[in-house]
Amino acid sequence: NAGVMQNPRHLVRRRGQEARLRCSPMKGHSHVYWYRQLPEEGLKFMVYLQKENIIDESGMPKERFSAEFPKEGPSILRIQQVVRGDSAAYFCASSPLDRGPQETQYFGPGTRLLVL
Amino acid sequence: DAKTTQPNSMESNEEEPVHLPCNHSTISGTDYIHWYRQLPSQGPEYVIHGLTSNVNNRMASLAIAEDRKSSTLILHRATLRDAAVYYCILNRGSTLGRLYFGRGTQLTVWP
Secondary structure, X not given: OOOOEEEOOEEEEOOOOOEEEEEEOOOOOOEEEEEEEOOOOOEEEEXXXXXXXXXXXXXXXXXXXXXXXXXXXXXXXXXXXXXXXXXXXXXXXXXXXOOHHHOOOEEOOOEEEEEO | OOOOEOOOEEEEEOOOOEEXXXXXXXXXXXXXXXXXXXXXXXXXXXXXXXXXXXXXXXXXXXXXXXXXXXXXXXXXXXXXXXXXXXXXXXXXXXXXXXXXXXXXEEEEEEO
């Protein structure tokens, strides 16, 4: 059973370009979470999605960032007009059910975004 | 988000037990205590979780204080592969799956 997959693993963009980060959850998982980790800091929650629905986007920056989890295909985190401050590791996690506070999240290896 | 307090760093020798403490004095009755760890250049990895009773699994043990205001993650025999940042997280239903990662404890294991 393959784990959470993220691609690309490394992404280099110039300021003003768009970054698209992909996340394929574990088989059978319908809940996806995105987190961002700035250098030397802990992970910060960004958004929680279920198939075709955004459940909680309270951690998403108000501008330039968007996320989706379509009925078919991977979840996408999209960053428009990237700036140097967007350079970070972006982690995706998935879970199979919604068991509330008991639920365990399974993390992918992350995408390391570098903005030049 | 529910706050936890952990030491910034701890050290251990290989094959010795390690006790990683966590304080969570504002814990509420329905908060679960979760532990994750992050190895260098990898995504976080689930370790263990519990509510009130002590828990054991193949990776570690979780000892929860009777008043639930603190807990301890126990690695029975540290290996070099256990060197990681360990995060103690309170998971509550109101956060809709949002995990709050603090700074965690950087565990160094010496050969």
